[in-house]
Amino acid sequence: MRQASAIENVYDYAMDKLTILQYPDPRLATVAVPVERVDARVQSLVAAMLEVMYAANGVGLAATQVDVHERIVVMDTSEERNRPLVLINPEIVRSSEECKEWEEGCLSVPGIYDKVTRPDQVTVRALDAQGEPFELEADGLAAVCIQHEMDHLLGKMFVDYLSPLKRNRIKTKMLKRQRQAA
Ligand code: K1U
Ligand code: ZN
Secondary structure, eight states: OHHHHHHHHHHHTOGGGOOOOOTTOGGGGOOOBOOSOOOHHHHHHHHHHHHHHHHTTOSEEEGGGGTOOBSEEEEOOOTTSOOOEEEEEEEEEEEOSOEEEEEEOOTTSTTOOEEEEEESEEEEEEEOTTSOEEEEEEEHHHHHHHHHHHHHHTTOOGGGGSOHHHHHHHHHHHHHHHHHHO
């Protein structure tokens, strides 16, 4: 009985069943809950999220973006795209005072990029895909990506850092695109 439900859950998270929510879908504003246990269900979700992220040429993906509201992030900021990083229940334990402006993008707002200012370096504490705790010091794109993905887990998008005028323009453009695609 237990085994059967685990297999069903693995199937539930197959890559082709996960779609990336598009802004301004209200589900992107959901606050994610902590993962209670890193088990086969979570591991199958992580594997499917990595596949979705690589297929979309993204450097990160938060579970929120695939409509799963648990604190799970996958990333790969390596040039070779061969260094997957899994952050379960991530917490930022240190942020630098120095901030930097980066041009950010988002798989939930495709083709739109704008500048966001964030701390230049962060230290994040999380569980890995085996449920083991670790800490990571990040800077550059990795630091930006960690903060961008952790915002997703709080229901926050990079467009929320922009002016209401810019955000409304982006919203209108996205809704128009979605109407045309329907
Ligand atoms: O959360 C997401 O939608 C993924 C997002 C992560 C991110 C990239 C860059 C800055 C902040 C957050 C993306 O992967 S956007 C698309 C992308 O592939 C990319 C953008 C900039 C540099 C490298 C890649
Ligand atoms: Zn994003």
